[in-house]
Amino acid sequence: EIEVRSLATNDNSNGSKTEEKANLNPSNYAATVSQYVEVSGRVYDFKVTDIEDPGWESFFRKEKGKPEPSGKVFFTGPRNINGEREAQRKYILPVMPGKNDEPGYKDRAVKLGYAVRFEVRTIGNYYDRYDFLQIMPTFYFVDRNGKNRQEVDLYYSTPTNPLVKVGSPEDTLAHAMKLDLKRRGIDLKEFTDTAGAMYRLRGGMNEYSEAEWKEVFPQISQNGVNVFKYHKILLGEPVRSFVGPQREIPESVDKDKALASVQKWYGEYFLPADCLAVPKGTDLSKERNLTRSSPVFLRDGYIIVNFKDISVINNDDFDNPSLKYTGKTGDGWRLEGYNTNQNGWELEPGDVIVYYADKRATDDYFGAGTH
Template identity: 35%
Template sequence: TRVPVDLYYSTNQRSFIRIGSAEDQVKRFVILNDRLRQVPSEQLRDTATYKYNRYGEIHPGMMSERTYQEYYRDKFTKMKTPVGGYSLLLMPEQLRTFIGPKTNIPTNASADVLRANAAIQQWYGEYSLPAEPYVVQAGTNLAEYGRTHGGLDAKSPIFLKNGYIVVNFNLESIQEGNLGAPHLQYIHAPLMNQWLLEGFQRQVEDSYGNSFTLRDGDVVFYHADRSSRDDFSAQVPH
């Protein structure tokens, strides 16, 4: 049975912070050209070429195209890009590359090679829940529970342990940072549902044979009784 939940996490400074609340102030960052992300060098070079020639930020007299490509690859794409927090994932233009065609473009096409290459984009991001999330039914007053039950800790029975935490994404594009007026929608668009268009499966089965009915946008399942810290253990080398 699917149950709406609230997720909490703790930091060294504060315990039981609800994701999405005013106290939820964790800032997250992504590095595009991270070694483990393995972004193809051709994508980085093509994106740098477009930015150099079309963005108007770099005057040709300031640096050559080759120099800018190297700066973009070795410096710019290795900077930390802010992407929001746990309740909102932002993917700004610093995290996209251009992967469109560069050959076989019709001679009568209105777009040149640079524009054709920029017409298809690949966006890079990452998301995770806190290492040890605490799960309760949505709307639960944790402070009141702690007051009436002699306190609150990680083992309190109010926390849900059985089942999965399902992370549902609502994808939108925005302009000029206006979150309240999305430019494009992925699911609630007037004429089409992109999840269905791409073959999203609403019935899935896990490795234990349990069947689940999904909603459009359900992307990630987390075990409610486990932590990412379970994947690591301290060992002393000999």
């Protein structure tokens, strides 16, 4: 609960003579009102930190064939959570042709099937087992010049179904991510510190001792955990670390809660290598003699993956997200300076990845013979 007051210019009581809502009595010099408020957290600092596509290897890696990251990342925009410009934010989203500054790769997009790795931060009480970060992707097609944007439906195949629509009841494939600390540039201490704070805040972790849990917890994400289906990304405890302040903490503040008050979530996503796009709402059952080369499928351009819908789920309450990147108290895409005016492309806030509509990871695997 907070109290707000408005003082008259001729107040001589130092605000001690007050009246609720309005100073109707001339002897009172201040109007006061009390109101219950909720302290809101933040979701911010989304960035793309790595792309599996060999065409982006020299951009994200210090040396070809080596895991150490170059330090180059794509930020939401040139400004931080408070709207302040930061010089380090040289590369801004989306990942698209014209952004790769390595010689010979300037006009590269991303081939279908290659994973894009990212991270995002939150502030608030999102350090419990049933807290999640959820992203609901949407998909758009543009032509070779980035024009004529239209929303699309995507399809892919499985051994039992030649056309699975992304977001349909049949779209059940779950994809696991192994958190490679070295390739991500993550210090193991980040996760052992998280494990220690988690253990103490919860009064233990099942049958593990604290020392055992600090060894076990970092291994969970490194061994692989499911993080997405094509229509939804859901990041949970194994891929979340605590990155709050650890120094100069007041004695009255619990140090573990201080560390846990800021969270970093690690994720990845890709579109299937055999992905096909059609204008949204197209009824493929009405198409005759349908094949992968049928003209209904959009090929001559790019598929844009949009992550505008990022939300934070508190205590398993998926019906009422606690925070959104486009929240009522602040639009992170706008605050961080997302730029929709880039190279003449038709972009929208939340556009993150630009995939080729007609180039696939499988081209790299099967594009050359053995002789």
